[in-house]
Amino acid sequence: MKSLKFAVIGTGFWANYQIPAWFTVGGVELIALYNRTRARADAFARQFNVPNVYDSIDELLDHHAHELDFVDIITDVDTHLHFTRKAAERGLDVICQKPMGPSLHEARQMLEICQKAGTRLYIHENFRWQTPIRAVKTVLESGVIGRAFKARVSFCSAFPVFDNQPFLAELEQFILTDIGSHILDITRFLFGEAQSIYCQTARINPHIKGEDVANVLLRMKSGLSCYVEMSYASILEKEAFPQTLVSIEGSAGSLVLTNDYVLKTTTAAGTTTTTVPPSNYAWADPAYALVHSSIVACNQNLLADLQLQNRSLTGPAETTGSDNFETIRLVYAAYDSARRNEVVNLTN
Structure with a gap:
């Protein structure tokens, strides 16, 4: 099968790991980079031997859309809709980092734009691809513990995440969009869809703008009750970062x-x-090894779907745009619940 050609849009922190993960998977050829700061893209081009560099997305797409198979958007959430529209207008399939959009409305627009253009949209949601999480799913599906009725999913840490990603401290909405989009997706992966959600949030770190603690209670359609806790303010006996713990x-x-x-x-x-x-x-960065290894597994899954020539076929990709839209619905429903201090009932 021929290699698929792609461009990376955004050469920030996560591109350091997304790009080598693609090379580990193989079957792809990175032919162009975009970054609004040209010098950063130039540095990545030298590091990864990429022949074409741009600080204008229109120039990149004008020169290479005819030879590209897809784009991988690795930028801040506020730009996701803009770059998705640019790629879809040129008939390109899109992989986009999480969270899908800065609002449910913009996430829905991304879906609609790609559907109208006949292009495929995927969200790079890698946490469900972590080896331990896949192992939990395997045991759960084996039936050995019977019908699951209660669960706890926990991501609590004091890891200094703002040191290498300082922009996170400036987000008005932080932990639910940054980590919640991962952890709520794990919850959906393990237990299916939710019928109601209740959330409480708090800001413990006085030097950040958004919330760094969120406690979420989900009632799943299966009848299972799931408590999901997230914190970057938890000084615990054993630092778990970046592990998600499950019971x-x-x-x-x-x-x-x-x-x-x-x-x-x-x-x-x-x-x-x-x-x-x-x-x-x-x-991989040793501090993020669990997360970085899951990028490879996620990319493998997305590539298998991208390689399908018939775009109308339903392939093996798990984190399509339409699937991840259900995760982002939970993220913003959690904010709504916390703001109103009420249970939010979810309807399709």
Whole structure:
């Protein structure tokens, strides 16, 4: 199968890992880079041997749209709609970083623009592709713990995330958009869709603009109740970053994913313990190794769908734009709930 040609839009923090992850997957050729600051794009071009560099998105697309198969948008959320529209107008498939959009309205516009243009939209949602999370899903689907009725999904840390991503401190809406878009997607991946949501938020760090703590209670359509907690203000005995910890209770047993990728399954017969660590890559930051390895798995899944020639076919991609729209609905419903201090009922 021929390699697909693509362009990267945005050469900030995450492009340092998204690009080598593509090279690890293979089957693609990066032919152009865009960044509003040309010098940053030039540096990436030298590092990754990319032949074409632009600080104008129109120039990039005017010169290369005819040979591109897709674009990978790795920019701030406020620009996602703009770049998606530019690519879709030229008939290009789009991969876009999370969160999908800065509002539910803009996320819906992204979907509609691509649907009208007949192009495919994917959201690069990689957390559900983490090795431990896939292992939890496998055990859950095996039926060994019976019907799941209660769960807790936790991402609580004191990791200094603002040190290497200082722009996060300037966001008016922080943890629910930054981490919540990941953790709520994990919840959907494991347990299906939610029928109601209740959320409380807080800002503990006085030097940031947005909330750094969010506690969410979800009632899933399956009847399962799920407590989702997120914090960047938690000084704990054991720092878990960037791990998501999971606890599930079922009618025939329980399942716990705890620190250091330890997975414990308990039934009447006793407890079975396994370790499910991620793959290691030389280009990954050790502090983010779990996250960075999942970028590879996510890219593999998206590439398999991109390689389908018939765009009307339903392929193997999990995090399509239409699927991730359900995650972003939860993010903004959580903000709505916190603002109103009310349970928000979700309807399709």
